[in-house]
Amino acid sequence: MTADMTDTVTAPGPHAGPGARRFRSPLRAAPAPVRRLAHYAGTLPFVAYVAIFLIVPLVSIVIGAFQVPNTNAFTWSNVNIAVHGSYLHGFEQSLLLSLLASVIPGVFGLLIAYAIFTATGRAAAFLRQAVITASGVFANFGGVPLAFLFIASLGSSALVTGWLNDIGLHIYNWGFSLYTLSGVTLVYMYFQIPLMVLIILPALEGLRPAWREAAENLGARSFAYWRYVGGPVLMPSFLSCLMLLFGSALAAYATAEALTTGTIPLTSIQIGSFLNGNVIAGQENVGKALSLGMVVIIAVLMTFYVLLQRRAAKWLR
Amino acid sequence: MATLTPAAAGHTTSEADNSKKRRPAAARRQGSGAWRWVVLLIAGLYFLLPLYAALRFAGLSGFGDVFTTPGFGSSLWLSIRLAAVTWVITLALMIPTTVYVHLRMPRMRRLLEGVTILPIVIPPVVLIIGVLQVAPLALRASMWLLGLEYVILALPFAYRAIDAGLRAIDVKTLTDAAGSLGAGWFVTIWRVILPNMRTAVLSATILIVALVLGEFTMASLDLQQTFPVWIVLFDQENAQISVAASIFALFVTWIFLMLITVIATRQSRRSGGGEVTLFTVAPRETIGN
Amino acid sequence: MTAKANEKANEPETTAVVHASRAAASGPREGTPVSLRNLTRAFGATKALDGMSLDIAPGELVALLGPSGCGKTTALRIVAGFEFADSGEVLVGGSDVSGVPASRRDMGMVFQSYSLFPNMNALDNVAFGLRMRKTAATRRRQRAAELLDMVGLAPQAKQFPHQLSGGQQQRVALARALAIEPRVLLLDEPLSALDAKVRLQLREQIRSLQQRLGTTTIFVTHDQEEALSMADRVGVMRSGKLEQVAEPSELYHRPATAFVAEFVGTMNRLPGDLAAGGGTVTVLGSTVPVHDGGPTSGPVDVLVRPEAMTVAPAEGGNGIVTGRTFLGGTTRVAVLLSGDTEVRVDVPSGTAPPMLPGTAVQVGLPAAPVLAAPREP
Numbered sequence: 004m005t006a007d008m009t010d011t012v013t014a015p016g017p018h019a020g021p022g023a024r025r026f027r028s029p030l031r032a033a034p035a036p037v038r039r040l041a042h043y044a045g046t047l048p049f050v051a052y053v054a055i056f057l058i059v060p061l062v063s064i065v066i067g068a069f070q071v072p073n074t075n076a077f078t079w080s081n082v083n084i085a086v087h088g089s090y091l092h093g094f095e096q097s098l099l100l101s102l103l104a105s106v107i108p109g110v111f112g113l114l115i116a117y118a119i120f121t122a123t124g125r126a127a128a129f130l131r132q133a134v135i136t137a138s139g140v141f142a143n144f145g146g147v148p149l150a151f152l153f154i155a156s157l158g159s160s161a162l163v164t165g166w167l168n169d170i171g172l173h174i175y176n177w178g179f180s181l182y183t184l185s186g187v188t189l190v191y192m193y194f195q196i197p198l199m200v201l202i203i204l205p206a207l208e209g210l211r212p213a214w215r216e217a218a219e220n221l222g223a224r225s226f227a228y229w230r231y232v233g234g235p236v237l238m239p240s241f242l243s244c245l246m247l248l249f250g251s252a253l254a255a256y257a258t259a260e261a262l263t264t265g266t267i268p269l270t271s272i273q274i275g276s277f278l279n280g281n282v283i284a285g286q287e288n289v290g291k292a293l294s295l296g297m298v299v300i301i302a303v304l305m306t307f308y309v310l311l312q313r314r315a316a317k318w319l320r
Numbered sequence: 321m322a323t324l325t326p327a328a329a330g331h332t333t334s335e336a337d338n339s340k341k342r343r344p345a346a347a348r349r350q351g352s353g354a355w356r357w358v359v360l361l362i363a364g365l366y367f368l369l370p371l372y373a374a375l376r377f378a379g380l381s382g383f384g385d386v387f388t389t390p391g392f393g394s395s396l397w398l399s400i401r402l403a404a405v406t407w408v409i410t411l412a413l414m415i416p417t418t419v420y421v422h423l424r425m426p427r428m429r430r431l432l433e434g435v436t437i438l439p440i441v442i443p444p445v446v447l448i449i450g451v452l453q454v455a456p457l458a459l460r461a462s463m464w465l466l467g468l469e470y471v472i473l474a475l476p477f478a479y480r481a482i483d484a485g486l487r488a489i490d491v492k493t494l495t496d497a498a499g500s501l502g503a504g505w506f507v508t509i510w511r512v513i514l515p516n517m518r519t520a521v522l523s524a525t526i527l528i529v530a531l532v533l534g535e536f537t538m539a540s541l542d543l544q545q546t547f548p549v550w551i552v553l554f555d556q557e558n559a560q561i562s563v564a565a566s567i568f569a570l571f572v573t574w575i576f577l578m579l580i581t582v583i584a585t586r587q588s589r590r591s592g593g594g595e596v597t598l599f600t601v602a603p604r605e606t607i608g609n
Numbered sequence: 610m611t612a613k614a615n616e617k618a619n620e621p622e623t624t625a626v627v628h629a630s631r632a633a634a635s636g637p638r639e640g641t642p643v644s645l646r647n648l649t650r651a652f653g654a655t656k657a658l659d660g661m662s663l664d665i666a667p668g669e670l671v672a673l674l675g676p677s678g679c680g681k682t683t684a685l686r687i688v689a690g691f692e693f694a695d696s697g698e699v700l701v702g703g704s705d706v707s708g709v710p711a712s713r714r715d716m717g718m719v720f721q722s723y724s725l726f727p728n729m730n731a732l733d734n735v736a737f738g739l740r741m742r743k744t745a746a747t748r749r750r751q752r753a754a755e756l757l758d759m760v761g762l763a764p765q766a767k768q769f770p771h772q773l774s775g776g777q778q779q780r781v782a783l784a785r786a787l788a789i790e791p792r793v794l795l796l797d798e799p800l801s802a803l804d805a806k807v808r809l810q811l812r813e814q815i816r817s818l819q820q821r822l823g824t825t826t827i828f829v830t831h832d833q834e835e836a837l838s839m840a841d842r843v844g845v846m847r848s849g850k851l852e853q854v855a856e857p858s859e860l861y862h863r864p865a866t867a868f869v870a871e872f873v874g875t876m877n878r879l880p881g882d883l884a885a886g887g888g889t890v891t892v893l894g895s896t897v898p899v900h901d902g903g904p905t906s907g908p909v910d911v912l913v914r915p916e917a918m919t920v921a922p923a924e925g926g927n928g929i930v931t932g933r934t935f936l937g938g939t940t941r942v943a944v945l946l947s948g949d950t951e952v953r954v955d956v957p958s959g960t961a962p963p964m965l966p967g968t969a970v971q972v973g974l975p976a977a978p979v980l981a982a983p984r985e986p
Contacts, residue, residue: 045420046428049413053435057472060450061442067453115363118356136577139527140570141367143534147552148566151559156373163369193367213724216691217782219711220718221789222741231737235728247440254443257536261552275445278452278541294446301441309434317771318727 061298067291081292090293093268097253100184100269104191105248111192112199113241120207135204138197145194146257153181153190182266190258195248202247206240206315236318243311246304253301270297371567378564386564395550398463402546403532405467407525410474418482419513422491429483436479439472447472448538466544470532477527485520519584526580530573640667640825641702641792643688648697650683657683658694659849668823670816672840674833676872680849681829682797688827689795690714701792717786718795722802724782725770731757731781732766738789756784760814776807783815787822794819794826800835812839833873837861845869865902867982870912877918877952880984881911890981893927893974903981912980915955919973920944922963926971928952930964944972
């Protein structure tokens, strides 16, 4: 035996020998297909739950969208109605509202997120925590209470309106109202901006300080950095977040209902009205067709979201 | 009303990597901070003014009376029970599943993430229509249906929180280590994995509570008088009290979240980590030495 | 130059690397002198830099070596302009740059890792500095291509950072820093995040490029082997101060302080008895002269390099072998001496086999002068 040139006095370390107890699964002896099934079995409870409480309702909507009420015969009429007349108008308004209520809060949310992310100093950590937790709370706030908050501040004879009038900004004379598209957008921003702050922060964390410093070192100042590096790198994440915001605005129900009963046709409200009972006979399933439409739009958005996120992940590793 | 709050477990920034260096150099320059305060000021005004206006409207009397008004207690109690049911089912479902996928089926993580995005794609108003269509009558009449569906709504947040928590502790390595020392499955989960997921579980909990306390759409269309529904109904009778109730709910949730963050930060500081933020997605590996 | 470089790469790590004339290379370009004058920087209560001063000759490569927290990176970042000193100044080519923003200091910096812009391919990354200087598009792409060629990555010009390996990324980062023909090249632990093999290759490349271009360079590292093999001079730092600045061989053989002695290379510590007056010390039974600069009285430890000691099997010797580590050409033998002192002695591997653990050996010291330091408990 050749002399081992590297030896030390300490004894060989412990290792998992045959003495260690390990769980020996009876499945080891089972044939391959059974084993594969058992492998997936760990996810069974989850799959079953989602199937029952999500997939089944969804499928029933999709099917119902093409059925005549009571007879369940196949028909295009629901879908047909859903894309014409007041329902088409509802879609248009919903899409327009969602566009406004995603781009504007998107930009603001980005600015706020960046502001707290790059803050320095002793209060910086506290600022970050406060804003992030506040965002978590406000992102879930909406409906009548939110509507009320704005009616109390920007209603026609409310507090802030009064202040604005005092300094000469008579917004109501210029046609402002909480019940128009712009007013609703303003209210939607109350939960859209916090949402944006929360979902854009991880992307900001992916912006390595080394890039900023390297750019500076090579002669780039703030604007050049954002134009050539920061902006392009952040863009996929930013756009993907806009997709999420758009979907969120589109799906909003409670706030929409509180502000717009009747004044602006919005798809989510129209869908809800089918549960409230005032439905034209024979059109009971139109609500499902509307739902289908909404789901399709959001599904398209989510596809873009995933694709953009993947692109962002490649760069922001 | 937004139904999406992506969340994850505590993301810890190790103070050891000189947190000062992580902020871009420009932030340290004098004079570049001005825009920051302008932005935050405008944001502060936008968010706080309406609250202030509403508070003035509600008046202190509103706050006093709110607790004694009929329906406050029963609706709040209903919401709390729903939150509890949702919490139990969500965690009992998601923790084992996520752990299992992390350990045994890592490639399925993509798929799992995709599935948990589904509830976001389906607006609650659409979901409740489908649910009321297929649910058996007995279930439809009871409050439990809502709880079961809230689990679906909570899935995205719970998954993100637990997933990030597992990634932060590198569950694969820990499990292998525990196994090599002779631990069986149950012991591993109970003594190794769960204790390290305190922050993730806390994070998921508070988000479930916020979700249930704020969810109006499905509850109202399902004709259940949860707290948010009561607030709206009561608004017609006494707007002041209704407003007071919603602001009450808002602040309580906010305090809760800050508390959780402080506790989580203190815990993570004790085990060598740093600042904890509750809402970011997976922690990133630190660079360099 | 290349032959010597290859030779260096093959020497075992414990052998002192002796460099031939290391006078500052005056390459095809005139380098710029850099001076750090009395830099002080405190973060709250801790002093990251405590009156650090250093003069760097044109074209010289100075390595700043030290443990983490010693201030070497802070000093580099102050030179780069990413941090500001509380007091003191930085002179480049004779003029004070303290007031000049980082983007205008005309320095090239290579960061530790992941500093390439992810949205641009290698060529565009390298050309970035030139784009900032408003160089025409064709000219800057040409120059970028030249530099990529210089670092051996011409075929990877169109690839994106996430498609490149760690070593390739750092080479692109180097090319990017050099593309602007900087007055000073700054390297912040550029090799720390790379595998050992790649690290060695890149060491060569960086050094040869730097010498070819004659760029004044400051290289920060915590790896003493890196510093010793690459630098013209090495500055060892601790707690914000420079303990010693000298050529690598002097640092190794004549460390100015005990800290430097133990940080650079391996050092044995043996209790010894100082003679009256401090001129000689008795250790391991022999009396040897002491280098100046150490304590002249009191209990001392003697600091000796492993390769300076001798060990051979001997019945009734002054120590027992506790282990051996094979290092290639040499073997490091660990010996427990009477009095519970552990020393490590390097011997040619051919003489090592008889010294199995447990063998009685005699450890000796040649008559050469040794270093003394106050005894540590």
